[in-house]
Amino acid sequence: MVYTLGEAAKATGKSKATISKAIKSGRISAEKDESGTFRIDPSELHRVYPPTPSTKQEETPNSTPANTQNYSEIKALQRLLEATQERLADKEDVISDLREDRDRWRTQATGLLSDLRTAQEKAALAAPTQKKGFWRRLFG
Incomplete structure (x- = not known):
């Protein structure tokens, strides 16, 4: 040879x-x-140069029923995976929107609360308190 x-x-x-x-x-x-x-x-x-080991793989026919069945199962699973990933992305978008709404409402509530406090403080400072005498407190 x-x-x-x-x-x-x-x-x-x-x-x-x-x-x-x-x-x-x-x-x-x-x-x-x-x-x-x-x-x-x-x-x-x-x-x-030493010989390289022979790595001949067994030839398998491409159109066996098992391969066809596996192929159709793989395609179905891929479609299912894509649909699931799409639903997950939609839910993540909804969660993100809800978080933004929550933050906006929280900011608005904090602003209203601080406005209310300052209004109450101004009203308390603006209204002079009259000292009532002993008889007035007693009889009203």
Whole structure:
């Protein structure tokens, strides 16, 4: 078995340019065939660059009934999630509006209360209090 430049790159996880530089610098020995492509011996290649572990995944058909069912469930759940997020955003807006109203009412009530206090204080200062004598207090 002999690797081409592309196969050697896949087997080691390196780029074709890296392997080509290693061949040209003499780190890896390779032969050129009549078409001009490199023929690299696997033992020579793996002496310099260790092989990468093969990570072939099992192929699963895309249109199995389970995948179709899962896909439809995922879509339904996504729609439900979007609707829930929309309702949550609406409720957060309502809460924000209610808080603003509460703060506005609180400010207004505080202002009215302070106005009432100052009016009462002015009335108390403006009205002179007459001292009633003993007989007037007693008989009215």
